[in-house]
Amino acid sequence: MDLGNLESLKFFYPEAILSGTILLIILLDLVLRSKKGLALLAIAGSLLSLWATFDLYGTTPGYLFHRMIILDNFSLFFKVVSLLAALLVVWMSLGCREIREIQQGEYYTILLTSALGMFFMASSSNLLMAYLSLELVSITSYILTGFLPHNRRSTEAALKYLIYGGVASGTMIYGMSWVFGMTGTLDYAGISTALFQGQPNRLSLFMAFVFILAGFGYKIVFVPFHMWSPDVYQGAPTPVTAFLSVGSNAAGTAILMRFFFPAVSRLADGGDWLFISGVEWPHFLLIVSMVTMTLGNLCALNQQNLKRLLAYSGIAHAGYILMGLVVLNNDGLKAVLFYVVVYLIMNLGAFLVVVMVANETGKEEIGAYRGLAWRGAAIPAVCMAIFLFSLTGLPPLAGFIGKFFLFAAVIKEGFYLLAVVAIINTVISLYYYAGIVKTMFLDFPEPTDQPVAMTANNSLLLGVLSALTVLFGLYWGPLVQYTNQSLRFFIK
Amino acid sequence: MEHPIQTDYLRWIVFLPLLGAVVNGLLGAQLQKRLGKRAISLIACAPVLGAFLISVVAFWHLLALEPEQRFLIDRLYPWLSLGSLKVDVAFWIDPLSAVMILVVTGIGGLIHIYSIGYMHEDKSYWRFFAFLNLFTFAMLLLVLGDNLLLMFVGWEGVGLCSYALIGFWYQDHVNTTAGNKAFIVNRVGDFGFVLGIFLIFWTLDQQGHGTVTFREIEKFALLLNGQEIWGIGVATLATLFLFIGATGKSAQIPLHVWLPDAMQGPTPVSALIHAATMVTAGVYMIARLHFLYSMAPFTLSVVAVIGVTTALFAATIALTQNDIKRVLAYSTISQLGYMFLGAGVAAYGAAIFHLMTHAFFKACLFLGSGSVIHAMGGEQDMRKMGGLRHAMPYTFWTFTVSVLAIGGTPLTAGFFSKDEILWKAFSSEHGSQALWALGVVGAGLTAFYMFRQLFLVFFGECRADHHVQEHLHESPKVMTMPLVILAIGSIAAGWIGLPEIFGGSQFAKWLEPVFGEHHEAHASATSEELLMICSVGVAAFGFFIAYFMYYRASISPERFSSLAGGAFYRLFYNKYYVDEIYHAIFVRGALLLARIGAWIDQYIIDFIVDGSAKTTAFVSWLNGLFDNYVVDWMVNTVANLTFWAGGKFRRVQTGNINSYLYVILGAVVLAIIVRLRYSG
Amino acid sequence: MAIGLTHYLVIGAILFSLGLYSVLTRRNAISILMGVELILNSANINYVAFSHFSSANVDGQIYAIFVIMLAAAEAAVGLAIVLAIFQIFHTIDVEAAEALRE
């Protein structure tokens, strides 16, 4: 299926609905007094678009808009993920004090725009679209990061983010230009055929890929393109941090998979992916993965600021996700998809608790969590423990299942070294996650620590997230089925 | 013997005392409050006497049978049956064990009765009797158990009771220490014992007859011939292992150290456990497994040598002791030495005979000393006694009789039994003149120190202070009765085992079915007489020296004690410093190792563990260093420069971007170079 | 020799390196942004050159146009942020404000 512009429109509902919502918000922002309505509107819009997305399942996959974007299960999956991220983050923002102090109209606009950008990142089938969508997400992210007024941290973070983004995407398009030069086309399918028929120069191809990885990598936050994340995560308003940590991470994974798997590798039987021989991109990624998880965990060890700590743990998890990619095998990719969902849930949950505590104490340091369980916030504390242990990867929590599939893929392909490194990392990570749990439960509050109350809104969201974390830990059958059948690329 | 006669009453011999122990142990405290000490003593003594009666019945039962049929068994239930290991809880009785149970229950009963009087003031009366009963139970189990494991249960059980009774007055640190010593030393012996069991079992198992029951071991004993482990004959090794156990229980060198300290316990305990019964378990065990020992001549000689050495060794120590009970303790050790000498020359019958007679007179002596101590108000130092014969006639006469017996005065039990052993030591094919000679010397020493004790305690002037003298009194009937009976025993018991020249030994006949005929090269009767006279002479010599020293005081003890500048005296008096040496080596050594182990745990293993954690932390700290230090440095340098206009703009963070970008670019370049280098 | 694809690519490479260089060495946010612009331009040169020599269509040129557009957008945002910082530092006492990493 290869549709032109007009024919494509009827497969374009989700994007259309989302864009409509965005414009609507911009308009209403001018007239509406209560900004709460905007949030609800945003939620409604993304729900609607979510429904539309699910509605698109079952339609024959294919190209839209003259081979600009692809409609297939893979893109649909990531659309769902980014919508969920946006949805939950908007919900989270409702209960966040930081957000109440800023211009929410613009805030929600930009947030949804970013989500829209992620749509295209997941579905672009063309170097140009890839670049555009990436930039769309990036620019919106800069803005979101710098959203807090008169907060130098936020602004500085935004600046830093911008500079990294600029350099990274610049490097990326330079690399893309080489690919273009070697294949004479921007279209993924074309690239694939050209690469596999012609005899492209291995070295230049390798360099081009490394450059491109710079662009993708700083979205997925892996070493050495990770440096921005701690500052940005710490500086940005917490819901934004949450959004970046799950959303742009997922979108980056999507675009990376889309480019490196269907575009420049071939699917062999048995679900293995053959890469262009002589281009040791997987080896590069293998090392990157190990370094990433190790560095992330080590840095996380002595962090005092929880957002910063979660940033580093996010880096580590990027490393885990890469594990699934380097095995060049469908099992690995499936594991990655599953992990993306799980990570979304548990990480958002963790950030939600951060928001709840920050609402009351205005602090993000671990000290603010001293004896949380005994300060009338037993439930958030317990949920936080659940999320953190799930991040560590302990059964019977979702995180374990995610890790389990990743390990499974790695071991099945016999990457034992990688597995061992991952084990050691798991143990290290337990150390700092348990450190937080210790502060919440094993330490007892000082009289100075004010109690933490919880609003209905937040506790509802918290309940949902923690319930999901446990549920997917015990019965993940349907979810894994969904993620598995989401790994369907449309290739022609 | 192939078809043992099943009975179902033997178990009661064992269980009656257990019953008493359980009742007293669980309810004793209450009963004592409610019903008083009488009830306790009734509950305690009745079962033992009951057991005695049943034993007598069993004895008659045996007598009624043909000699080679004399064998009853009472099987209860399978205790352990795993693979080839099949162990029943079963009791058996044959002439040998019959003798033992009669001794145990009989003398034990008497001592129980004696204790009623002796312990009367003690407030944890019930506890004492509970343990006494428990001990009787364990001892009977040891004797009647039809397999090595069951015997081992009794073996350790008696150890436990002796531990508990030595430390009966646990408020005093000395007593508990003595208890620990006894238990641990015994444990060392038991350790050997167990290994012996294992060795026997597995060796027979290889032959397809893995077993630990005595009868079957006897049946298959010959299979052990020619079996070797570590180049040593299995029979030899096994018997040696078991013998380690025997040395522990029976206080032979090198494990004798616990017995003297064991005198810390109440005197009846010393009498029952540390003289009459428990300590003879080793001898009994060897007799029980005589077929194995007879297969291992080397072991036999070891046993004999150890025995005679111990006999002399202990005797020399006994010469110098002043504590009335310690003297008896050492004499016990040395008498046990004689028994082992007997066993060592394959004269098991003689050994058992001496065991029995010794049970009588030694119990009598201990109980006598007990009644003395009782009268002296707890005083145990003989130098503070003297002239008690007027104050306590019964005690005096019974004591004298048993001293005569142990001293080997002709026609007393001790005379016959000890002489039997000495004769066998001389004449049996395992014996030798040397063994005999040493034995005789020992006999002389025995006579000396026993009479020394007699004179010091009962003759001459009383050296105690007035307060004590006023309270001197004969003990109550309940205490003197047993003394009398035992005294009679220590004369009469000998007559069932007369030497050949006086018409042969009933006792030996009785044990024949067990040990079989031991036809030793029979030297002429005259030589036996000669030897007998010789030993009697030596004993008499000992008696006279004691007489002149301590009765007439015409020879001053210092004459001897100052020999060789008193070196010998000090050596004997300090028990050859064995305790000190052991303490230095074993106790200290163990504690040292313990400390080392704990140290390793704390400082090495944990160090490694924490170390790995620390390194991780360190690495992460290094990262932090890079993050915080390098970058902050840049930040602050940068801060002043980014927006030059700014005192205002200090510490603006864009600087670290560069360093980060360095890293990125460096990594990329590196990757490319590596790529070129390795797969170009 | 005739001017070929390589010449253009080399120019692109040089610009790229110079951009990276200034990004590496500059301490000044704005200068770094300039460096980024250089990088983008170098990429653009490549695209146009490739579309001229390699592909018989104008895809490359279009790509370049988009890049320019986005560069403008990015520059706008970036400079807005720079100004924001500037504003903050006019209004806020820097000593009071705490830096990102403490």
Add this chain to the structure above:
Amino acid sequence: MDLSTALFYLVAIITVGSAVIVAFSRNIIYSAFSLMGTFAGVAGIYVFLGADFVAAVQVLIYVGGILVLILFAVMLTHSITDVQITNRAVGRIPALLVIGIFLALLVQTIQETSWTKAKEVLYAPTAAKIGNLFLEHYLLPFELASLVLLAALIGAVVLSRKELKE
């Protein structure tokens, strides 16, 4: 060596030279201005490559837009009254080193790479074609770009109108 070649080299030198100044100049104002040279040079190169429309866009947006923005920023953040206007850079030597290696690698690779060759090299006015493509084949990216610009617009407003809130 004919005229066009010479011309090309001239443009190339302008481009690279001014880029060098951008990178190395100690004075941010100089950098900013010489950036103009680079942009112009690049536009010239586009002309050489027969991309007239792109060249035009380059001149309009870069020189007319971005550069002005940058200069504004420089002016706003540096009080002109100040005499000496520095633009210090640190760690030049290591940077030069790394970059040097990097450039060498790039050039080497570029030379030994076999880039695809098109059949015929076209020199035709491209504006019309590009316009058509925007409305036909590249419609979606076009719309997307507009969305990006919208977002950037809002973002710029949000970010820079902060001082108004007070």
Add this chain to the structure above:
Amino acid sequence: MTENVLSWMTFFPMAGMIVVLLLPRDRYNWIRWASALATLPPLILAVWLYANFDRANPGLQFVEKYPWIPAYNIQYFVGIDGISISMVLLTALLSFLCIFASWGIDKGVKGYFALFLLLDTGMMGVFVALDFFLFYIFWEVMLLPMYFLIGIWGGPRREYAAIKFFLYTLFGSVLMLIAILALYFTSEPYTFDMTELIAQSSKYGTSALAFWPFDRLGWGFQHVVWMALFIGFAIKIPAFPFHTWLPDAHVEAPTAISVILAGVLLKMGTYGILRINYPMLPEATADLAYYFLGALGTWNIIYGAFCAMAQKDLKKLVAYSSVSHMGYVMLGMATFTTQGINGAVLQMFNHGTITGMLFLLVGVIYDRAHHRDIEGFGGLAAIMPVYTGVTAVAFFASMGLPGLSGFISEVLVLLGAWQKYAVLCILGASGVVLTAGYLLWTIQRVYLGPINEKYKSLPEINGRELFTLVPLGIIVIILGVYPHAVLDLLRSSLDQLNEIVIPHLS
């Protein structure tokens, strides 16, 4: 109920946990009784199991098998055989008694009992699970409650102890996860079903791997997997180099938790080895367990004994005595003789009861005197005769006195050991002497001697405490007199287990 009795036993406590969570926070007694009621049914069912367990059948019994995640062939598969039955009984008993031992907890009562019940479920699950995945889940589920129970309700250094325990165990279990997956992907078709994996044990290669260090060691896939699993289990046992978490954890944990730790958790290590390493990787077992495991066990015995001797803290002493006693289990397992392996499993059971008693007793005195310093007591026998009596039983059982359960298992283990490696047997037997040494010394210092004026008025042990102790004491005595009460349950399965490994012994 009877057809899925094991599930009931496993999940009833969890149901209890939910009830407890619903109860009001400050109704301590409600919570306590609720948890007691939650742990009672498993105990009753355990008795029922004991009655209805087919002793002749070496195979699995009371099996339940439902698909769970069919896509990955993961099942809910539970069942017991001779290897696990004794542990199941022990778990049921100890968890019930420990509820009463925890009566004194007055801080965060609700949380404590909730976690305790969760822990109970986890433990029971580990022993009944026959699906590797399920096994792993339960295995890890125990970690969290344990961490909090030690960390929140523990002693002064509780945080250190808790995190140490946590890290150690997690490290082990992640290694185990790797091994599990390795086995999973070697099986054909992929399965976590232990019985299946055992049936396919021939698939796991034993030829030496090509790369260092395995080429040197001559280790094949099977050996590596064996080692990975073994380390995971050895940490729980705890075998020598991995044991240092134990003293800390024990000393800091509240009484009941120490009991559970020593009584149940330690057994999981040895249980795992018997359940998984032995039948699944027989050849590696033959190569590695033979001598290596035996020597390790012997070393544990002696090393633990010496460490115990040096301790000043009563609880730490008991902890190290566990290290020593678990050594017997390892030695027994390594003998591959009927006597040895039966003795080992019996020793697991006995150690559970005996050490359980010991920790309870330490707890009793700690509640009264508020310290556990061995030197700090003395003469307790005169003050608390009953307490002392019970203690004596426990201590003597622990030093293997005949007539008490400890003796049987130790003798069986040593008997088995003699046949395979006499030297180790001799060393191990010497451990008995050492044990007697430090235990008697402790008795003397704590219970005997002159009365310590400070504690003249210590109250005698109370009914509740006796209620927790007496049943264990009775079991200890019964098993000493009639060991077949338990041995009969084990024998057939363990013999079968031996049969699997013995053919591979070189």
